[in-house]
Amino acid sequence: MKSTFSILWLTSRPSSGSKAVIALPAVAFALVTALLLIVLAGGLSFFTNPAQDDEFGTAGAYQMLAALAVSLMVLPILTLGGSAARLSARRRDERLSTLRLLGATAALVSVMTIVESTVIACVGVLAGVVLYVAALPAIALIPFQGQALGLDKLWLPANVLVIAAAALILLAAVSAAVGLRQVVLSPLGVRTRQTAPTVHWLRLALGGVAAVGLYAVMSTAMSSPSLAIVVVMVCGGFAGGLAVLNLMGPFVLKWLAGIGLRRAQTPVKLLAARTVLESPKAAWRQVSSLSMTSFIAVIAGTGLALISAAGESSNPAEMYLTGDMRTGVLITVVASFLLVAASAGVNQAAAVLDRRELYVSLDRLGMPRSVMDAARKRAVMSPVRLVTVGSAALAVILLFPLTGAALFFAPLSLVVIAGVLACGIGLVRLGLAASTPVLGKVLAQ
Amino acid sequence: MNTTILSARSLSKRYGDGIALNNVDLDIAAGESVAIMGASGSGKTTLLHTLAGITSPDAGSVNYAGTEVSALNETQRSKLRREAFGFVFQAGLLIPELTAIENVALALMLNGVPRRDAEAQSAGWLAHLGLAGMEARRIGELSGGQAQRVAIVRAQVTGARIVFADEPTGALDSHTSANVMSALLAATAGRGNTLVLVTHDPTVAARCSRTLYMHDGVISLAPAAHPDATPPPVAHPVSTQDGSTFMQNQNWAGQP
Ligand SMILES: Nc1ncnc2c1ncn2[C@@H]1O[C@H](COP(=O)(O)OP(=O)(O)O)[C@@H](O)[C@H]1O
Ligand SMILES: [Mg+2]
Numbered sequence: 001m002k003s004t005f006s007i008l009w010l011t012s013r014p015s016s017g018s019k020a021v022i023a024l025p026a027v028a029f030a031l032v033t034a035l036l037l038i039v040l041a042g043g044l045s046f047f048t049n050p051a052q053d054d055e056f057g058t059a060g061a062y063q064m065l066a067a068l069a070v071s072l073m074v075l076p077i078l079t080l081g082g083s084a085a086r087l088s089a090r091r092r093d094e095r096l097s098t099l100r101l102l103g104a105t106a107a108l109v110s111v112m113t114i115v116e117s118t119v120i121a122c123v124g125v126l127a128g129v130v131l132y133v134a135a136l137p138a139i140a141l142i143p144f145q146g147q148a149l150g151l152d153k154l155w156l157p158a159n160v161l162v163i164a165a166a167a168l169i170l171l172a173a174v175s176a177a178v179g180l181r182q183v184v185l186s187p188l189g190v191r192t193r194q195t196a197p198t199v200h201w202l203r204l205a206l207g208g209v210a211a212v213g214l215y216a217v218m219s220t221a222m223s224s225p226s227l228a229i230v231v232v233m234v235c236g237g238f239a240g241g242l243a244v245l246n247l248m249g250p251f252v253l254k255w256l257a258g259i260g261l262r263r264a265q266t267p268v269k270l271l272a273a274r275t276v277l278e279s280p281k282a283a284w285r286q287v288s289s290l291s292m293t294s295f296i297a298v299i300a301g302t303g304l305a306l307i308s309a310a311g312e313s314s315n316p317a318e319m320y321l322t323g324d325m326r327t328g329v330l331i332t333v334v335a336s337f338l339l340v341a342a343s344a345g346v347n348q349a350a351a352v353l354d355r356r357e358l359y360v361s362l363d364r365l366g367m368p369r370s371v372m373d374a375a376r377k378r379a380v381m382s383p384v385r386l387v388t389v390g391s392a393a394l395a396v397i398l399l400f401p402l403t404g405a406a407l408f409f410a411p412l413s414l415v416v417i418a419g420v421l422a423c424g425i426g427l428v429r430l431g432l433a434a435s436t437p438v439l440g441k442v443l444a445q
Numbered sequence: 446m447n448t449t450i451l452s453a454r455s456l457s458k459r460y461g462d463g464i465a466l467n468n469v470d471l472d473i474a475a476g477e478s479v480a481i482m483g484a485s486g487s488g489k490t491t492l493l494h495t496l497a498g499i500t501s502p503d504a505g506s507v508n509y510a511g512t513e514v515s516a517l518n519e520t521q522r523s524k525l526r527r528e529a530f531g532f533v534f535q536a537g538l539l540i541p542e543l544t545a546i547e548n549v550a551l552a553l554m555l556n557g558v559p560r561r562d563a564e565a566q567s568a569g570w571l572a573h574l575g576l577a578g579m580e581a582r583r584i585g586e587l588s589g590g591q592a593q594r595v596a597i598v599r600a601q602v603t604g605a606r607i608v609f610a611d612e613p614t615g616a617l618d619s620h621t622s623a624n625v626m627s628a629l630l631a632a633t634a635g636r637g638n639t640l641v642l643v644t645h646d647p648t649v650a651a652r653c654s655r656t657l658y659m660h661d662g663v664i665s666l667a668p669a670a671h672p673d674a675t676p677p678p679v680a681h682p683v684s685t686q687d688g689s690t691f692m693q694n695q696n697w698a699g700q701p
Contacts, residue, residue, distance in 0.1 A: 267554045274542040361538035364499050365599075366527025367555060368520075 024434070025117070026124040028084035028346050033128020033168055035335055036077050037156060038139060040164060041132075042331075043070035045153040061321060062145075068239075069332050076289040076336070080343045081168055084124075085175035087350040088117040114176045121172030125165050142327060145320045207248030214240045215398055241398050245291045245391055246284075252390065253383050254280035260382070267367070271375035276383060286347055287383045291391035293336040293424050296329055298395035301417035302403050303329065305410035337424050341431035344380060348435035352376070356442045363443045373439060377432050384428050388421050450475040450639055451496060451607060456505035458491055458662075465491040466502065467662035475606070478630060478640040480650035483659030489643040490611055492659065496641065497530055497609045498522040510606070527555055531600030533593070533610040533629065539584045545571060545595045546580035552599050570598045574628045590621035594628050601632040608633045610642040614649055626652055 046066040050059045140151040156164075214237060253276055261273035276283045303326060352359065359372060396403045451473040458466040465488040473479055481489050494500040496507055498514045499522075507514040509529065517525065526532075539548045546567050553563035568580055574594045584592055593613060600608045613629060614622035626649050633640040634654070642653060650656045658665045 265560050267551055270543075270547065270551065270554070270560070271540070274540075274547070278542040358538060358540065361532075361534060362540075363523075364494075364497075364526065365532055365552070366523045366525070366530070368523055368527075371555070 022088065022120055024346050024349050025084035025088040026120050026127070028080055028087075028342050029121050029124025029168070029172065030127035030131055031338065031342050032077050032081045032084070033125045033165065034131035034135060035073070035338070036164055036168070037129065037132040037161065038135060039070055039073045039077070039335070040160065041136075041154045041156050042139070042149075043067065044156070044160070045149060049153050062324070065325065065328060069328055072292065072332065073335060073339075076292070076339045076343075078171060079285075079289075080339055080346065081121075081171050082175040083343055083346050083350065085117050085121060085172040086178070087346050087353075088120050089113055089176040114173060117176035118169060118173045121169055125168050128168075129161070129165065142331070144324050144327065201251060204248055204251045207244050207251075210240070210244045210247065211394070211398070214244065215400075237398055241295060241394060242292060245295070245394060246288060249284040249288060249291065249387065250280040253283050253386065256386060257283075257382075267371050268374045268378055271371075272378035272382060275375070275379035283379070283383050284387075286344065286380060287340070287387045289336055289343070290340050290384055290424060290428065291387045293333055293340065294388045294391035294421060295395045296333050296336065297417050297420040297424075298392045298403070299329065299399065301420070302399060302406040305406035306402065333420060337427045340424065341427040344428045344431035345434040348376065348380065348432055349438045352435060352438045352442055359439065359442055369439070369443060373436060376439070377429075380432055381425075381429070384425060388425060392417065392421065448475050449473065450510055451641075452508045453496060454506050454508075456492070456495055456502045456507070458488075458495060458500065458502050464488075464662045466495065466505075469505070469662070469664050471496075471657075471664060473607075473639060473641060475639055476634060476637050477655060478634040478653040479642065480653035480656040481641070481643045481659060482645065482647070482650055482656060487659040488662040489659050491662075492664075493609050493611055493641060493643055497532070497607075498525055527552075528603065529606050531603065531605030531608040533596045533600050533608065533613040535612040535615045539592060539595055539599070541584050544581050544583055545576065545587065548584065548595060549599045549602050552603050556603055567598065567602055570602050571595070574598055574632065588621075589617055590625055593617065593625045597625070597629050597632050601636075601638070605638065607639040607641060610640065612643055612645065614644065614646060619648070622646065622649065 043066040046062045050063065136151060136154050139149065140154055141148050143149070217236075257273045257276035257280065260269060261277060264270040264273055362372060363369065449472045451471075453469055453471040456466045456469040456471075457464075467488075469492060471492075481492065483489050491500060495502050498507065498509075498517065502515060505515075509525070512525070514522065514525065539545075540551070543551065546564055549567035549571065550560065550563035553566060554560060558566070571577065571580055574597065576591060576594055576598070579587065579591065584595070587595065596613075597608075600610075608629070610629060614625050617625060629640065629642075630652060632638075640653070642649070644650050
């Protein structure tokens with residue numbers, strides 16, 4: 001037993017190349033925890049302190065919007081948590097060789113790695129709770145229903161806090177275990193498949209039918225006199241649109257990467273196109289939250305434009321609701337940006353480590369590092385651009401009467417949308433840049 | 446053919462307390478095929494990497510065709526490896542997402558050859574090494590021996606003057622190993638280029654024109670055949686049209 005612990009101690013000290021493998025998941029978990037707690041706190045505040053109700057059902061609309069925002073955020077947050085845990089599980093491979101020499105079994109190494117991933121997650125979760133507490137005073141200033149939210153409404157009950165933290169730590173342990181099982185390295189140092197996976201064209205057909213149906217329902221509902229119903233329909237359209245995007249996304253990425261492959265004239269373009277084609281679903285998963293961001297941005301731009309064009313409402317509660325929707329949407333967009341950037345960094349760091357041996361061999365063959373780095377980034381950034389523009393276009397079409405009006409009455413909305421999307425793309429670039437040192441360290445070994 | 450293309454002087458390399466290279470001198474002539482044998486950990490890979498400018502020696506110098514390799518910076522050495530050298534590793538280390546022909550064409554494209562020309566040249570080479578019809582296969586769809594032949598084509602398609610191979614047949618059965626060795630010799634020494642190969646297999650070494658032995662970072666020659674350090678007469682491989690090569694090796698004197 002003593003020797004087991006000494007082995008654990010020996011190999012838990014990170015080598016210089018693996019600091020990122022510990023730091024990135026810890027930072028990601030801190031971010032995940034803070035965002036989750038803030039989103040939960042904000043969402044719950046509408047239930048613990050409901051708005052005064054009126055004949056338009058305003059309180060209900062607030063609660064519905066809050067619930068929608070929370071449910072939209074939770075999945076990407078948990079997905080990021082999962083990738084972070086899987087990244088820390090990569091440390092197993094680095095240890096295996098050393099530990100085998102010391103006489104440890106593969107099972108012991110796996111258990112140690114899961115324990116370590118969980119410990120890293122715990123540290124991140126604790127830091128995230130601190131971050132949440134630190135961010136509260138700023139969040140409390142955000143105005144809803146004509147007044148600042150207030151600190152007292154944003155303190156999560158202790159039991160909710162503990163349950164959320166425990167759930168995240170459990171998620172880390174499970175994801176690490178799953179990650180260990182998934183990353184079965186071949187002698188080539190990469191997960192090799194016999195044949196490229198296929199994405200069925202039926203996705204496109206189904207997605208098209210769903211989009212048309214959605215559009216029909218939306219356009220009849222838009223003429224409803226009640227703002228609450230319009231809000232519900234916008235949200236429904238939003239959720240439905242996302243479902244359509246997720247159905248069609250992988251196929252469209254595959255199709256466009258195929259065109260890119262045939263046209264590729266440089267090693268960077270060839271490698272990037274093949275990377276996307278290797279797994280269009282994985283490429284989509286990595287950028288799908290950006291489709292949500294893009295979608296929100298278009299709706300926000302449209303909403304802002306119409307509010308400014310229509311002038312003040314006579315009903316004060318309804319007036320607040322429209323302004324508060326704008327606030328809520330902006331918060332959701334900012335949080336989505338952060339999530340996308342963080343997951344791009346974490347996923348790319350993991351991808352580089354997965355392919356360590358291949359990158360080293362390419363370096364030996366004389367492939368410039370700039371080519372490897374550019375190919376890796378392009379494989380993420382070209383779907384990002386595609387998804388951003390494509391999702392925005394789909395949102396414009398689905399909300400067509402509204403977006404058309406917005407375009408006519410307030411072209412400023414276009415500037416807002418473009419600015420928001422450019423920010424999103426810039427943030428993903430930053431997230432990718434954070435993974436470049438990992439490639440440098442892999443090659444320096 | 447006897448002009449020295451690669452020469453190493455007083456190469457030394459340590460890793461911590463271990464000595465991987467201990468004052469190694471070596472001259473390799475153009476057109477030679479040199480086998481390096483020796484126990485695991487004796488420094489063979491380190492020697493190969495140092496000769497190829499992958500690893501920098503602690504002391505000593507490597508000269509390739511008049512260029513002082515150790516004096517080049519990282520970018521220049523990368524360019525040298527890309528343009529003048531070829532590499533074959535034990536496990537092909539081909540890019541799994543790419544097809545066979547794309548893996549080969551990539552090497553040419555990195556040297557600025559347009560994609561269409563690169564693929565045309567690659568197809569010719571693949572066919573020459575018996576891989577016609579497999580151009581569009583992904584690496585996972587090839588057998589170990591086929592993948593190794595793709596790696597050989599990749600190493601030589603750019604016209605590399607020296608190919609470095611580190612246990613290229615180490616993961617293959619003896620029959621496949623013989624085929625791959627034939628392909629490797631035909632693609633390199635068979636065309637007047639140079640092959641530097643690390644192997645554990647005496648039958649593989651026997652097909653090279655010269656065999657060196659490493660022991661604890663020191664190079665020694667086969668005792669009986671090479672009493673002095675000058676390169677012995679080289680037996681040139683005879684290459685036939687279909688890519689197989691017949692080698693007579695008078696120099697190989699026995700197993701270590
Ligand atoms: N990157 C490295 N870090 C530390 N030690 C190394 C490294 N590469 C090689 N060595 C050591 O140098 C010696 C020679 O290794 P190597 O050249 O790989 O031998 P061979 O290829 O003959 O098996 C061995 O003792 C090995 O452990
Ligand atoms: Mg070796």
